[in-house]
Amino acid sequence: MSRESERLDLLSALSRKALWLSSWTIHHANHIRPNSDGLKVGGHQASSASLATIMSALYFAVLRPEDRVAVKPHASPVFHAIQYLFGRQSRDKLENFRGFKGAQSYPSRTKDTDDVDFSTGSVGLGVAQTLFSSLVQDYVKSHGWMKDRTEGRMIALVGDAEMDEGNIFEALLEGWKHGLRNTWWVVDYNRQSLDAVVREGLWEKFETMFRNFGWDVVIVKYGRLMQAAFTEPGGEALKRWIDNCPNQLYAALCFQGGAAFRKHLEDEIGDQGVVSQLIARRSDEALLALMSNLGGHDMASMVGAFEAIDHNRPVCFIAYTIKGVGLPFQGHKDNHAGLMTVAQMEKWRAAQNIRAGHEWDKFEGLTQDPAALEAFLAEVPFNRGGQRRLSADVLDVPDRLAFTPAAVMSTQQGFGLVLNELARGDSALASRIVTASPDVTVSTNLGAWVNRRGLFARAERADLFRSEKIPSTFNWEFSPKGQHIELGIAEMNLFILASALGLSHAINGERLLPIVTLYDPFIERGLDALNYACYQDARFMVVATPSGITLAPEGGAHQSIATPLIGMAQDGLASFEPAFVDELAAIMGWGFRHMQAEAGGSLYLRLSTRTVDQPQRIMTSELQRDIVEGAYWLRQPGPNAEAIVAYTGAVASEAIEAVGFIGESRRDVGLLAITSADRLHAGWTAARRLRRDRRGVQHLSHIEKLLAPLPRDCGIVSVIDGHPATLGWLGSVRGQRLEALGVERFGQTGTIGDLYRASGIDANAIIDAAESLTAGAPVLHRKMAV
Ligand SMILES: Cc1ncc(C[n+]2csc(CCOP(=O)(O)OP(=O)(O)O)c2C)c(N)n1
Ligand SMILES: [Mg+2]
Numbered sequence: 001m002s003r004e005s006e007r008l009d010l011l012s013a014l015s016r017k018a019l020w021l022s023s024w025t026i027h028h029a030n031h032i033r034p035n036s037d038g039l040k041v042g043g044h045q046a047s048s049a050s051l052a053t054i055m056s057a058l059y060f061a062v063l064r065p066e067d068r069v070a071v072k073p074h075a076s077p078v079f080h081a082i083q084y085l086f087g088r089q090s091r092d093k094l095e096n097f098r099g100f101k102g103a104q105s106y107p108s109r110t111k112d113t114d115d116v117d118f119s120t121g122s123v124g125l126g127v128a129q130t131l132f133s134s135l136v137q138d139y140v141k142s143h144g145w146m147k148d149r150t151e152g153r154m155i156a157l158v159g160d161a162e163m164d165e166g167n168i169f170e171a172l173l174e175g176w177k178h179g180l181r182n183t184w185w186v187v188d189y190n191r192q193s194l195d196a197v198v199r200e201g202l203w204e205k206f207e208t209m210f211r212n213f214g215w216d217v218v219i220v221k222y223g224r225l226m227q228a229a230f231t232e233p234g235g236e237a238l239k240r241w242i243d244n245c246p247n248q249l250y251a252a253l254c255f256q257g258g259a260a261f262r263k264h265l266e267d268e269i270g271d272q273g274v275v276s277q278l279i280a281r282r283s284d285e286a287l288l289a290l291m292s293n294l295g296g297h298d299m300a301s302m303v304g305a306f307e308a309i310d311h312n313r314p315v316c317f318i319a320y321t322i323k324g325v326g327l328p329f330q331g332h333k334d335n336h337a338g339l340m341t342v343a344q345m346e347k348w349r350a351a352q353n354i355r356a357g358h359e360w361d362k363f364e365g366l367t368q369d370p371a372a373l374e375a376f377l378a379e380v381p382f383n384r385g386g387q388r389r390l391s392a393d394v395l396d397v398p399d400r401l402a403f404t405p406a407a408v409m410s411t412q413q414g415f416g417l418v419l420n421e422l423a424r425g426d427s428a429l430a431s432r433i434v435t436a437s438p439d440v441t442v443s444t445n446l447g448a449w450v451n452r453r454g455l456f457a458r459a460e461r462a463d464l465f466r467s468e469k470i471p472s473t474f475n476w477e478f479s480p481k482g483q484h485i486e487l488g489i490a491e492m493n494l495f496i497l498a499s500a501l502g503l504s505h506a507i508n509g510e511r512l513l514p515i516v517t518l519y520d521p522f523i524e525r526g527l528d529a530l531n532y533a534c535y536q537d538a539r540f541m542v543v544a545t546p547s548g549i550t551l552a553p554e555g556g557a558h559q560s561i562a563t564p565l566i567g568m569a570q571d572g573l574a575s576f577e578p579a580f581v582d583e584l585a586a587i588m589g590w591g592f593r594h595m596q597a598e599a600g601g602s603l604y605l606r607l608s609t610r611t612v613d614q615p616q617r618i619m620t621s622e623l624q625r626d627i628v629e630g631a632y633w634l635r636q637p638g639p640n641a642e643a644i645v646a647y648t649g650a651v652a653s654e655a656i657e658a659v660g661f662i663g664e665s666r667r668d669v670g671l672l673a674i675t676s677a678d679r680l681h682a683g684w685t686a687a688r689r690l691r692r693d694r695r696g697v698q699h700l701s702h703i704e705k706l707l708a709p710l711p712r713d714c715g716i717v718s719v720i721d722g723h724p725a726t727l728g729w730l731g732s733v734r735g736q737r738l739e740a741l742g743v744e745r746f747g748q749t750g751t752i753g754d755l756y757r758a759s760g761i762d763a764n765a766i767i768d769a770a771e772s773l774t775a776g777a778p779v780l781h782r783k784m785a786v
Contacts, residue, residue, distance in 0.1 A: 007061070008299055008303070009368065010372065010373060010376045011057065011060050011299050013366045013367075013368045013373065014056055014060050014085060014373070014376075014377075015052055015053050015056030015060075015299060016052075017081075017085060017363070017366060018052050018055065018081040018082050018085065019048070019049055019052035019078070019081075019326065020365070021077075021085070022044075022048045022049075022052065022080070022081040023045055023048070023077075023327065023340070023345075023348075024359050024360070025080065025081065025094045025095075025103070026044050026045050026048075026077055026339070027339075027345050028094070028095055028097070028359075029097045029098050029099070030339055031342055031345075033096070033099065044076065044077050045324065045327060045335075045339060045340070046323045046324035046327065046329060046330075046335040046336060046338050047074030047075060047188075048074060048075050048076070048078045049323070049324050049325050049326055050075075050190045050296070050322065050324065050325060051078055051157055051188050052078050052325075053296060053298065053299055053302060054157065054186060054188065054302055055075065055078050055079065055082060056082065056299070057299055057303045057306060058155065058186075058306065059082045059086075059380070059382055060376075060377075060380055060382075061303050061306075061307075061381075062303065062306040062307065063381070063382040064150070064152070064153075064381055064382065064385075065382060065383070065384060065385025065386070066150045066151065066153075066385065067152045067153045067155060067382070068117040068130065068133060068153075068154050068507060069117050069130075069155045069156070069157070070117065070118040070120055070126030070127060070129055070154075070155070070156040070157070071107050071120060071126070071157050072120065072156075072157045072159050073105075073107070073121045073123060074159075075157060075188075076104065076105060076106050076107050077097065079116070080097070080103045080112075080114060081094075083114035083115060084362075085377060086377065086380070086383060087377075088114045088115055089103065089113075089114040091360050093114075094360070106119070106120055107119060107120055108121075108535075109536040109537065110536060110537050115388055117388075118130065118536065119535055119536040121532075122528055122531075122532060123162040123165055124162055124165025124166075124167045125165075125167065125496065125528065125529060125532045127158050127162065127165075127171070127185060128168060128170075128492070129496055129532075130156040130185070131154065131171045131172070131174075131175045131180060131183050131314075132174075132493070132496050133154045133503070133507060134154040134180060134181060134182045134183045134314075135175070135178050135180065135485075135497070136497075136500045136501050136504055136507070137151060137152065137154070137182065137508060138178075138179075138181065138458055139456060139485070140508045140512075142456070142458055142480035142481070143480070143481060145510045146508075149508075149509070152182065153182045153183070153184055154184070155184045155185075155186065156183075156184070156185045156186070157186050158185050159187075159190075159193075160187055160188060160189050160191060160192075160193075161193030161194070161196075161198060163187065163202075163206065167490075167492040170488075170490040170493050171493055171496065172209075172213050173213070173490075174488055174493050175213070175314065176214055177488070178457070178458075179459075180214075181312045181313065181314065182312050183315075184309075184314070184315045184316075184317065185314075185315075185316050185317070186316075186317045187206065187316065188296065189202075189203060189318050189321060190296075190320075190322060190323040191247040191250075191323075192251065192323040192331075192333065192335070192336070193336075195336070196333065197248045197251055198247060199247075200246060200247055203219065203318050206316065206318060207316075207318065214313065214314070215313065215314045215315060215316050216309070216311070216313050216315045217315070217316050217317075218308075218309075218315060218316070218317045219317075219320075220295030220296060220302060220305045220317060220318070221294065221318075222239075222242075222293075222295055222301070223293035223297060223298025223301050224293070224298050224300050224301060225289065225290050225293035225298070226239075226242070226294070229278065229290055232274075232278050233274035233277070234271070234273070234275035234276075235278065237269045238265070240269075241269050242291075248333075249264075251323070251331035251332070251333060252331060252333075254288075254322050254325075254330050254331030255329065255330060257284065258282075258283070258284030258285055258286070258287040258288035258291075259284045261287050261288060261291050262279060262287055265279050292325055292326075292330070294319075294321055294322060295319055295320050296320050297322065297325055302319065305317060305319075323335055327340065327348070328340060328344045328348075352365045389506055390505070390509035391505060392504075392509055392510055392511035393511065394511075394596045394597075395429050395511060395592075396427075396428065396429065397589055397592040398427075398429075398589065399589070399621075400585065400589060400619065401421070401422070401586075401589045402418075402421045402585070403417040403418045403420075403421050403581060403585055404421070405581070405582075405614065407613065408611050408612065408614065409612075410607070410608055410609050410610055410611045410612070411545070411578055411579070411580070411581060411605075411608050411650075412444065412445050412545040412546060412607045412608060412609050413445060413581070413609075413611070414580075414581030414584045414585070415444075415543055415545070415584060415605070415607055416446065416447070417448075418581075418584065418585050418588055419433075419435075419445075419446065419448065419449040419515075420452070422449075423448065423449045429592060430453075431483075432513050433483060433512075433513045433514075433515060434456075434484070434485065434513070434515070435453075435483065435485070435515045435516070435517070436484065436485040436486075436494060436497055436498070436514065436515075436516045436517075437486070437487065437494070437516065438488060438489050438490060438491055438494045438518055438522075439487065439488060439489045440517060441484065441486065441517070442474065443519075444517035444518065444519070444543065444545050445517075446484065446517055447473065449484065453482065453484060454476070454477055454478070454479050454482035454483065454484065455476050455477065455479070455482040455484050455485075455486055456478065456479070456481075456482035456483060456484060456485050457478035457482065459478075459480070460477070460478065460479050460480070461477070461478035461479075462477055463475060463476050485497065491522050491523070491525040491529075492525070492526045492528075492529045493526075493529075494518060494526055494529075495516070495526040495529035495530040495532070495533050496529045496532070496533065497514075498514050498516045498533055498538065498542070498602075499529070499532060499533030499536065499538040499540075500538070501514035501538075501540060502514050502533065502538030502539040502540040502602065503536065503537075503538045503539075505539075511596065513541070513592060513595055514539075514540040514541065515540070515543060516540060516541070516542055516543070517542075517543045517545065518543075518544055519544065519545070519546065519547075520544035520545060520546065520547030520548070520563050520607075521558055521559060521560035521563070523542070523544055523560070523563055523604075524563070524566070527566065530542070530570070530573075533602070534570060534571060534572030534573050534601070534602060535571075535572070537572065538602065539596070539600065539601070540595065540602050540603075541591055541592075541595065541602065541603045541604075541605065542573075542602070542603065542604045542605065544560075544563065544604065544605065544606050544607065545606070545607035545608065545609065546609040546610075547560050547577075547606045547607065547649075547650075547721070547722075548560055548561075548608065548649070548650065548721030548722055549743055549747035549752075549755045549756070550608050550609070550610045550651075551608075552749065552751055552754065553749050554749070555747065555748055555749040556746035559743075559746070559747040560722070561722060561723050561743050561744070561745075561746075562722075562723055563722065564577065564606065564648070564677065564720060564722035564723060565722075565725060567604045567606065567677075567678050568678045568681060568726065570604070572602055573601060573602050573603065573604050573678075574601055574602070574603050574604070574676070575606065575676060575678040575679075576603065576604070576605050576606070576675055576676045576679075577607075577648050577649040577674075577675065577676070577677075577720075577722075578607075578627070578649070579612065579647070579648070579649055579650065579652035579673060580614055580615055580652070581614060582614070582615070583627045583675050584607070585619075586619060586624045586627045586628060587603075587605065587675065590624075591603040591605075606722075608649060608650040608721075610650045613653070615634075626702070628675075628676075629676075629679060629680070629683065629702040630674060630675055630676035630677065630678070630683065630703070631646075631672055631673060631674045631675060631680055631702065631703060631706055632673055632675075632706075633670055633671065633672055633673070634652075634656070634671045634672070635659060635670055635671035636670060637668050637669065637670025637709070637710060637714070638667065638668025638669075638670075639668065639709065640667050640668050640711060641667065641668035641670050641710050641711060641714045642666040642668065642669065642711075642713075642714060642774045642776070643662060643669055643714060643715045643716070643773055644670035644671065644672055644710065644714060644715075644717070645658060645659050645662070645669070645671050645672070645716075645717045645718075646674055646716055647671070647672070647674065647718070647719045647720065648675070648677060648720040648722075648726070649720060649721055649722075650721050651719050651720065651721050651756070651761055652673070654719065654756060654761065654766060655671060655766060656671065657763040658717075658763040658766035658767050658770070659671045661763070661767050661780055661781065661782060662766075662767055662770045662779055664780055665779050666774055666776060670710075672706065674718075677720075677727055679702075680702060680703045681703075681729060683702050684702075684703050684704065684733060687699050687700060687701035687704065688701075703733050704734070707730075707733050707734050710736065712734065712735065712736065713736075715736065715737050715739070715773025715774050716730055716731055716736050716738040716739075716773075717738070717739050717741065717766050717773065718730055718738060718740045718741065719740075719741040719742065719761050719765075719766055720741075720742050721742070721756075721761060722742055722743060723742050723743065724740035724742030724743075724744065725740065726742065728740035737773055738773075739769040739772065739773055741760055741765055741769060742759075742761060743761065745759070747759065762782075763781075763782045764781050767779050767781050767782070
């Protein structure tokens, strides 16, 4: 055997093994493992089989340690099987596939222990993640931080129906704008989705589109068996038949087997001559092997296609496959959740010479010499680099972030001032900040930062307005050292870029501190991508501004209601809504530390364009700590408080004003400034859990301590420019009556006063609520505007 055919022989053997192990993993979870709640595994077996050869070609031959892969969610069992063969996945975890702490149903960076580069699950997102990771690698390289590391290829294994997801197309466009390199997308063209068989000719649409965006497109349609058959007499007719066969029929015949193919071929192209002979020379079994030898199932074709790439332009491989190949339900349109019965599995096991009880043995049933297989695995290039998950040092963050104070300003302005101050300096911290915004750079106040730090592009590009001497407030030159990444409007791209930037320490070994800005309501447009970024523990700061009905004249289409609840509910994201700029500076400082901490996370800052009087005060370390924990008393309640007002964000002025009025006829009224409903609530939950789990522990959470001095019958009025449920839980902390004010309906255009009044979050509404919670003389109200 030549060296190459020996290599292909070993690769094919390992690929068969990966398919076996993935199927056995699924079978085990369904039929053997006790207590699986009768929940059957869906959508894994057929999808995994479809990719077994392609993934084996990649992992066992083509990948290098610096390459990073997003594996299609349902190919998780093959991924785990390959890692098992590498010795990086335990039998325990495979036996517990989809079980508690077992190998994950969908590859997970944080939960799996076998070297998952990018999590996948919500289809489309992992695909875009590879594209943005490649741009981030370019960013790191352009800034001179690659050191001696080799550029990696970012590779996604994509389902053909996954390509329906719009975010992939949004990413494609953005990639083109930024001169994307080093990215491979391998489309598993099995022409099946979950429910259906895909439209005819889809590949042509893909091909044209990818070429349009400057990608190389490689179509791997025929395996070596097919290619050989095409050279036989009658082979051309066979090829034509294959090319013209509708997807549905091809899939159905693969399911039915060799005899069904024979009947169709004879009826449709049988000529009593060379074509009939070509068919007749093959047994049913051989005919099925031939007809299912599509490129994506042929090791030589796949390795050949991958290894032929000699450039770093992005490449889309369209690899023809059969969903469920080799399994009893191959090609069947209902096979997405298909499972082998115990009897079918027994038959398949026997056919592969796997002895009962030896199902997990690495090389069981293979005819190759185990020593040769072991030696081959030890030499796989992918494994030669050692640890693939990298880390980076923690950057120093000053105790206090500076800004130029003004008596009256908005938190959005303050954000610009803090960044401007960082941009003016030369700290290591500032050098690692990367900003990005989906076409709202100026309107979210990043202008000053960008003026100082510049836009990022791999090649210099001058600001023509500047060279033409046309006055502009913004001096925007693109350079490889720029620190702002200009994005198009697609918010999904923003969050996936944040995800890629926010994993740079692990992927590139170089820490980046991404700050991404957008209008608050459009968080919802990118929400799944934001969730995805948090799920894989990327670290970033989202600055969302303006927000709520406070951007009054903009109207209901631009106002946000649900985002404070999103901020509370999103795991991995600490959410804040400061009212004053000194609070914001304290939060950002803490945020940069939180983004770098082992057990830290990302941040969401909900800001406003409303200018408010800034408190003249000294930021003590206690105040700073309270702000970060989520609340402090802006006006301390007295010992016999009858009512307190708890507010968040831009309605601070209304709350302050209302407390003045309420205080005239109610005792000891307090004003609680809530900077983070999220952190407060999380602290409260954690304290209860701790007390329950470790009886006798006296730990009180921040909110419990703050509310402790209040009498039990003290009423609480909460108010926020957002959904009232955000603060509604405060009444449960100590069992006090609470009236939650907030916004529940789409807003409209108007002044802030108009809209606050209409939504019941103005000073009078707060006074009304306090009155209804307390006994006593009527409270004087604020004068109505005339
Ligand atoms: C955003 C999202 N929507 C729906 C699903 C459910 N889902 C999982 S796989 C799948 C179909 C996948 O088809 P394809 O991409 O062609 O992969 P194949 O199963 O053919 O391998 C669907 C709809 C999902 N995982 N994510
Ligand atoms: Mg498919």
